[in-house]
Amino acid sequence: QVQLVESGGGLVQAGGSLRLSCVASGRTFSTYAMGWFRQTPGKEREYVAAISWSGEITYYAESVKGRFTISRGNAKNTMFLQMNSLKPEDTAIYYCAAKYGNPTSLAYEYSYWGQGTQVTVSS
Numbered sequence: 486q487v488q489l490v491e492s493g494g495g496l497v498q499a500g501g502s503l504r505l506s507c508v509a510s511g512r513t514f515s516t517y518a519m520g521w522f523r524q525t526p527g528k529e530r531e532y533v534a535a536i537s538w539s540g541e542i543t544y545y546a547e548s549v550k551g552r553f554t555i556s557r558g559n560a561k562n563t564m565f566l567q568m569n570s571l572k573p574e575d576t577a578i579y580y581c582a583a584k585y586g587n588p589t590s591l592a593y594e595y596s597y598w599g600q601g602t603q604v605t606v607s608s
Contacts, residue, residue: 486511487509487511487512487583487597488507488511489507489508489509489511489581489583489597489598489599490507490508490510490599491506491507491525491579491580491581491599491600491601492505492506492507492508492602493506493601493602494579494602494603494604495504495603495604495605496605496606496607497571497604497605497606497607498518498575498606498607499547499571499572499606499607500557500570500571500572501569501606502567502569502571503571503604503606504565504567504568504570504600505521505565505567505568505579505581506522506564506565507521507530507563507564507565507581507599508562508563508565509562509563509581509583509597510562514538514561514562514583515528515538515561515562515564516538516539516584516585516586517536517538517583517584517585517586517597517602518535518536518583518584518585518586518587518588518589519535519536519557519581519582519583519584519588520532520533520535520536520581520582520583520588520590520595521533521534521535521555521566521576521579521580521581521582522579522582522585522592522595523575523578523579523580523604524578524580524601525577526577526580530580530588530592531546531577531603532546532591532592533545533546533547533549533553533566534549534553534555534556534566535556535588535589535590536556536564537558537587537588538561538587539557540556540557540561542557542588543555544588544590546559546590548574549562549568549575550564550589552568552569552570552571553566553567553568553569554566554569555567560580564581565601566579568604569608571604571606572606573606573607573608574606575604575606576584576604576605576606577591577604578601578602578603579602579603579604580598580599580600580601581598581599581602582595582597582598582599583595583596583597584596584597592603
């Protein structure tokens, strides 16, 4: 079956950096767009960034633009999120997701989800 596994979360001070990874397995993801979302208790899942199957097209939420970079590995079944200049408001559980076709910012359009990795940014 399809499985997405995130890693790389942790505790970091404000201004620091983290790199999240997502490894997908169970099918060929070369034609799937992927994305990162995040969620804090009591709030809806929030779009962070998305990337096309080729890795050539990327989109970012305004709140992370210029600080986060999304990328895909050569095998296309891996995805990364480089997070720089982290702020306390970036604290959340970060989820990777995959969908067939073009990347979007809409969580309901993604078919596959990982279990999430906690990112905590202290002030």
